[in-house]
Amino acid sequence: MAIQLQDISQIIKKTLDNQYIDITTETKASDIPEWDSLNHVYLVVAIEKKFKVKFSSYEIISWQCVGDILRDINNKIA
Numbered sequence: 001m002a003i004q005l006q007d008i009s010q011i012i013k014k015t016l017d018n019q020y021i022d023i024t025t026e027t028k029a030s031d032i033p034e035w036d037s038l039n040h041v042y043l044v045v046a047i048e049k050k051f052k053v054k055f056s057s058y059e060i061i062s063w064q065c066v067g068d069i070l071r072d073i074n075n076k077i078a
Contacts, residue, residue, distance in 0.1 A: 004070075005023070005024070008047070012032075012043060012066070015039060015046050016043075017034070018034055026065050027065060051077060
Protein backbone atom coordinates (compact mmCIF):
# COMPACT_ATOMS: atom_id res chain seq x y z
CA MET A 1 0.00 0.00 0.00
CA ALA A 2 1.55 3.28 -1.13
CA ILE A 3 1.69 6.22 1.21
CA GLN A 4 -0.29 9.17 -0.16
CA LEU A 5 0.22 12.93 0.07
CA GLN A 6 -2.62 13.24 2.59
CA ASP A 7 -0.78 10.88 4.97
CA ILE A 8 2.33 13.06 4.90
CA SER A 9 0.26 16.26 5.05
CA GLN A 10 -1.32 15.18 8.34
CA ILE A 11 2.10 14.56 9.89
CA ILE A 12 3.47 17.89 8.65
CA LYS A 13 0.45 19.83 9.91
CA LYS A 14 0.57 18.16 13.31
CA THR A 15 4.34 18.53 13.69
CA LEU A 16 4.29 22.20 12.66
CA ASP A 17 1.11 22.82 14.69
CA ASN A 18 -0.68 24.46 11.78
CA GLN A 19 -3.75 22.76 10.31
CA TYR A 20 -4.16 25.44 7.63
CA ILE A 21 -1.01 24.76 5.60
CA ASP A 22 -1.69 23.95 1.95
CA ILE A 23 0.68 21.07 1.14
CA THR A 24 1.39 19.71 -2.33
CA THR A 25 4.13 17.42 -3.60
CA GLU A 26 5.96 20.58 -4.71
CA THR A 27 5.88 22.22 -1.25
CA LYS A 28 9.35 23.07 0.09
CA ALA A 29 10.36 23.71 3.69
CA SER A 30 11.13 27.30 2.71
CA ASP A 31 7.46 27.75 1.70
CA ILE A 32 6.30 27.25 5.30
CA PRO A 33 7.55 29.66 7.99
CA GLU A 34 7.10 27.09 10.78
CA TRP A 35 9.30 24.56 8.97
CA ASP A 36 12.65 25.48 10.46
CA SER A 37 15.65 23.22 11.10
CA LEU A 38 14.43 22.04 14.50
CA ASN A 39 10.95 21.22 13.22
CA HIS A 40 12.59 19.42 10.30
CA VAL A 41 14.21 17.04 12.79
CA TYR A 42 10.88 16.54 14.56
CA LEU A 43 9.23 15.88 11.21
CA VAL A 44 11.80 13.25 10.20
CA VAL A 45 11.38 11.48 13.56
CA ALA A 46 7.57 11.57 13.27
CA ILE A 47 7.68 10.13 9.75
CA GLU A 48 10.14 7.40 10.73
CA LYS A 49 7.96 6.39 13.68
CA LYS A 50 4.69 6.49 11.76
CA PHE A 51 5.87 4.41 8.81
CA LYS A 52 8.52 2.35 10.63
CA VAL A 53 11.32 3.41 8.30
CA LYS A 54 14.77 4.89 8.83
CA PHE A 55 16.37 7.52 6.60
CA SER A 56 20.06 8.06 6.06
CA SER A 57 21.55 11.53 6.41
CA TYR A 58 22.13 11.52 2.66
CA GLU A 59 18.45 10.88 1.96
CA ILE A 60 17.34 13.62 4.33
CA ILE A 61 19.64 16.30 2.92
CA SER A 62 18.65 15.38 -0.63
CA TRP A 63 14.98 16.22 -0.06
CA GLN A 64 13.94 19.31 -1.99
CA CYS A 65 10.17 19.06 -1.56
CA VAL A 66 7.42 16.98 0.03
CA GLY A 67 7.29 14.81 -3.08
CA ASP A 68 10.88 13.69 -2.42
CA ILE A 69 9.94 12.63 1.11
CA LEU A 70 6.92 10.76 -0.20
CA ARG A 71 9.03 9.00 -2.84
CA ASP A 72 11.63 7.87 -0.29
CA ILE A 73 8.99 6.55 2.12
CA ASN A 74 7.32 4.56 -0.64
CA ASN A 75 10.67 3.20 -1.83
CA LYS A 76 11.40 1.94 1.69
CA ILE A 77 8.04 0.27 2.27
CA ALA A 78 7.72 -1.25 -1.20
